[in-house]
Amino acid sequence: MDKLNIAISIILRKLNKGLGTLEELIDQYSDPVDGDFLSQEEKEEILPQIQRKREFEEGRKYSEIEDPALIVDPEGHDEWFADWLKTNNNETKRYHWNRLETFLEKKFTQKMSPKRAGEIIASIDNASNKVVERLENPSRPSFKTKGLVIGHVQSGKTANFTAVIAKAVDAGYRFIIVLAGLHNNLRAQTQLRLDSELTGEPFKDEVEHVEIPQLANRQWVRLTDESDFNEGTTLRLDTIAQSGRPILVVMKKKPVIMRKLLRWIKKAPEEVRRTIPLLLIDDEADQASTDTGKKGKTSPTNEHIRLILRYFNKNAYIGYTATPFANLLIDMSVNSDELERDLYPRNFIVSLPKPDDYMGAEQIFSKGQAHYYVREVSDPDIEGSNHEFYLRKSIMSFCLSAAIRYKRNHRHKPMTMLIHTTHLQDGHSDMKEIVDEIIKDLKDTLDSGDSEILYSIFKILWESDFCPTTKQLQPEKYVSFEEVKPYILEFLNDLSILELNARSTDFLDYTQYPDIKVIAIGGNTLSRGLTLEGLMTSYFIRKSKAYDTLLQMGRWFGYREGYEDLTRVYTTKKLAGYFEDLALVEQEIRKELYRYEEDNITPAQVSVKIRAHKEMKITAPNKMGAARTVEPTYSSKLAQTIWLPFQSPEVLRSNLSVAETLINDISKEGSWENASGNHLIKNIPVKVILNALEQFIFTNQSGFDSDAIIAYIRRVSTNFSRKELTTWNVGIPGLQNEERGNQLISFGGLKMVPVTRSKRVDEQKIGVLTQELDLLMDNYHHSDPHKRDNPLLLIYRIWKDSVPTRNKLQRLEPLFGENDEKVDVIGLGIVFPKSRNQPEDYVAQQVERR
Numbered sequence: 001m002d003k004l005n006i007a008i009s010i011i012l013r014k015l016n017k018g019l020g021t022l023e024e025l026i027d028q029y030s031d032p033v034d035g036d037f038l039s040q041e042e043k044e045e046i047l048p049q050i051q052r053k054r055e056f057e058e059g060r061k062y063s064e065i066e067d068p069a070l071i072v073d074p075e076g077h078d079e080w081f082a083d084w085l086k087t088n089n090n091e092t093k094r095y096h097w098n099r100l101e102t103f104l105e106k107k108f109t110q111k112m113s114p115k116r117a118g119e120i121i122a123s124i125d126n127a128s129n130k131v132v133e134r135l136e137n138p139s140r141p142s143f144k145t146k147g148l149v150i151g152h153v154q155s156g157k158t159a160n161f162t163a164v165i166a167k168a169v170d171a172g173y174r175f176i177i178v179l180a181g182l183h184n185n186l187r188a189q190t191q192l193r194l195d196s197e198l199t200g201e202p203f204k205d206e207v208e209h210v211e212i213p214q215l216a217n218r219q220w221v222r223l224t225d226e227s228d229f230n231e232g233t234t235l236r237l238d239t240i241a242q243s244g245r246p247i248l249v250v251m252k253k254k255p256v257i258m259r260k261l262l263r264w265i266k267k268a269p270e271e272v273r274r275t276i277p278l279l280l281i282d283d284e285a286d287q288a289s290t291d292t293g294k295k296g297k298t299s300p301t302n303e304h305i306r307l308i309l310r311y312f313n314k315n316a317y318i319g320y321t322a323t324p325f326a327n328l329l330i331d332m333s334v335n336s337d338e339l340e341r342d343l344y345p346r347n348f349i350v351s352l353p354k355p356d357d358y359m360g361a362e363q364i365f366s367k368g369q370a371h372y373y374v375r376e377v378s379d380p381d382i383e384g385s386n387h388e389f390y391l392r393k394s395i396m397s398f399c400l401s402a403a404i405r406y407k408r409n410h411r412h413k414p415m416t417m418l419i420h421t422t423h424l425q426d427g428h429s430d431m432k433e434i435v436d437e438i439i440k441d442l443k444d445t446l447d448s449g450d451s452e453i454l455y456s457i458f459k460i461l462w463e464s465d466f467c468p469t470t471k472q473l474q475p476e477k478y479v480s481f482e483e484v485k486p487y488i489l490e491f492l493n494d495l496s497i498l499e500l501n502a503r504s505t506d507f508l509d510y511t512q513y514p515d516i517k518v519i520a521i522g523g524n525t526l527s528r529g530l531t532l533e534g535l536m537t538s539y540f541i542r543k544s545k546a547y548d549t550l551l552q553m554g555r556w557f558g559y560r561e562g563y564e565d566l567t568r569v570y571t572t573k574k575l576a577g578y579f580e581d582l583a584l585v586e587q588e589i590r591k592e593l594y595r596y597e598e599d600n601i602t603p604a605q606v607s608v609k610i611r612a613h614k615e616m617k618i619t620a621p622n623k624m625g626a627a628r629t630v631e632p633t634y635s636s637k638l639a640q641t642i643w644l645p646f647q648s649p650e651v652l653r654s655n656l657s658v659a660e661t662l663i664n665d666i667s668k669e670g671s672w673e674n675a676s677g678n679h680l681i682k683n684i685p686v687k688v689i690l691n692a693l694e695q696f697i698f699t700n701q702s703g704f705d706s707d708a709i710i711a712y713i714r715r716v717s718t719n720f721s722r723k724e725l726t727t728w729n730v731g732i733p734g735l736q737n738e739e740r741g742n743q744l745i746s747f748g749g750l751k752m753v754p755v756t757r758s759k760r761v762d763e764q765k766i767g768v769l770t771q772e773l774d775l776l777m778d779n780y781h782h783s784d785p786h787k788r789d790n791p792l793l794l795i796y797r798i799w800k801d802s803v804p805t806r807n808k809l810q811r812l813e814p815l816f817g818e819n820d821e822k823v824d825v826i827g828l829g830i831v832f833p834k835s836r837n838q839p840e841d842y843v844a845q846q847v848e849r850r
Helices: 005-018 020-030 038-063 081-087 096-109 114-132 157-171 184-199 237-241 255-267 300-309 363-364 387-407 427-445 452-475 486-494 548-554 573-598 649-667 686-695 706-718
Strands: 067-070 143-150 175-180 245-250 277-283 314-319 347-350 374-377 416-421 495-500 517-522 535-540 568-572 627-631 638-640 673-675 678-685 727-732 746-747 751-752 792-798 825-831 842-845
Touching: 005 020, 005 038, 020 038, 038 096, 038 114, 067 573, 067 686, 081 300, 096 114, 096 157, 114 157, 114 347, 143 157, 157 175, 157 184, 157 277, 157 314, 175 184, 175 495, 184 245, 184 374, 245 255, 255 300, 277 300, 300 314, 347 573, 363 573, 374 573, 387 416, 387 427, 387 452, 387 486, 387 517, 387 535, 387 568, 427 452, 427 486, 427 495, 427 517, 486 495, 548 573, 568 573, 573 673, 649 686, 649 746, 649 825, 678 686, 686 706, 686 727, 686 746
Parallel strands: 143 314, 143 347, 175 245, 175 277, 277 314, 374 568, 416 517, 416 535, 495 517, 535 568, 727 792
Antiparallel strands: 067 347, 627 842, 638 825, 673 678, 678 727, 746 751, 792 825
């Protein structure tokens, strides 16, 4: 530490103790070695540094931090980390974390106010502590820990696990493996980040980084750098372990690479491996890591992860993801004698809070906000859609956004546009040619003497799109088009166009080119983990019908400090609707996790309900694990009893009695209408209906699951602020005239002729119960029976002597045989309206709670 930094530290310490004003302490300060006072030049140099440092410390110490949700299993876990922090409260013992914190302070204060930088670091510190305290003490003789950390897309998960690694190594973990996705660019990005912030040895010279530790036993052993793991160029694990130095591997989740690591690990004697505490960080843990094998065979990536863990007596696995659908559905009942237990997070689940300035699906696609950010384009698959028109418009929008940022003095910052239309590499090449041509045309036109028409088009886009949004969101940043106009061509001249996929040689490098202006064209490479810095404009029309895949493609989620008003997503109406639906899915999952925390539910008891979708899948079918429908919806559905208890006369008599009682009870609520043999009454309280439904007995639940129906009615009529199904209409279909012995009878005090139905041969099932006009009994002016306010309960009394009227194929028979006891049969049909409270099913892993 140099002379001035020593002065800053001493003055700050005295200032925090209230031993004088800042100016007084600077004037009075003398060097503790030679007694010299500060010169005027030195005073002027350190004054703003101390002011910034103090502002940072205020943000660091006094910010309000939202804790993550923690679902934990305390059984077998020793609370050790809090005590460790108390007894190791100095720079020497917390070496790697303190070094990381100092580096982040410098990095963040260059981008934002010192106070905000302090708040962010306080949040990282707090959240990472919550994770580390769920790990086991590395000094224990053996342990196996499995956890999951749930973040948001592009929200700082890497910052969290970098801090977790630093603190775990300080506490004694020695072998760190980071599984960094499937693609080279994400692995390289993660390697560079960890080298920059932990090891101090980035493979690129121009990258800012922490200093390499001076003490040899604190220096990292990096088994990967610019290249992935290669056992042939690496010392043996037992040789490295003797040094006591922390070991870092950053590798792709590819079985061929993981096999190399396994072979290398196995060369070390078991007595060495037994003593090494392993921390395995699985980034994008829902991708490739869960077991998707068939017929009892474990999928290769999952198998290799579990084998790596098995070779260490002291191991901890932490999965990180923003889309935890597959992880929460891992079948906990599956086990293997040959492998470590599966990767379900039995020990802890941590759900990180959404940062204050984060822009996610909820902020961008919600009905109240979408008009600021989302611009609808036509579906390219529809004939006559003008795909190239919208592409050109989105590129012009990017040019305007960038020109505005030039005007805001952001020229030195990265600015990015994403174009994602397909996963096919040939499609990326074709798109690059189109974009090259558009950019060339824009530059040539603006550089010529005939530029006014194009500038006029830019101005129209400016006035119709950017002016209204900026005036609403950040009015203090509004400027005129004439102030922005000079920067458009300047930006175009700075712009690069990159094709990013496994075949292309293009590489997006924000470290080497921190002020790059780029249009990134790609597919899967841009869909997972890769950070697009300064992303402002996205042209996204790639179709996907899986929650996790679609959310991960949303690279526009993240932080947009200083240019929130300039963020634009060009996409189709359908895709925008999908993202809006997914925002609700995310909200509900996170609320569930907070509720589980409050109820002290352990991870093994967690059954997070995930809202299903009519058109999208939650995740790939082979990743659905133990998923079951736990809360079916009956929104816009017809439920009817097709299977009936013909062979149980006592049940038939009970149902008939329940129906008679129900009709009598309903008659007390109002008057029945009678038309064409049918009876109808409206606005009956739900409690009357529920009381009867709980008493009816039906032997086969197919088509009419009484328990599920009753649970659904209770949920939507009581659990939401906007209650549904609180009043019912009830109809009793009947024949208009008597026929063939089927005579007028009294049914609950109402005169009616029972309906007739036929039974399928050798089955306890009728051919059909409800008829189309029955469903519209209370709603004749609609062709759709589900366009209604009140649900409709239909009570059918089926004549016991019914016989088939048309039976050419001999598939139908009378309800009862000659020797059977004959009883009139009750059937029920319910026509449900569309629900706002629960329009979709919920699926979850069914678990037992003790």
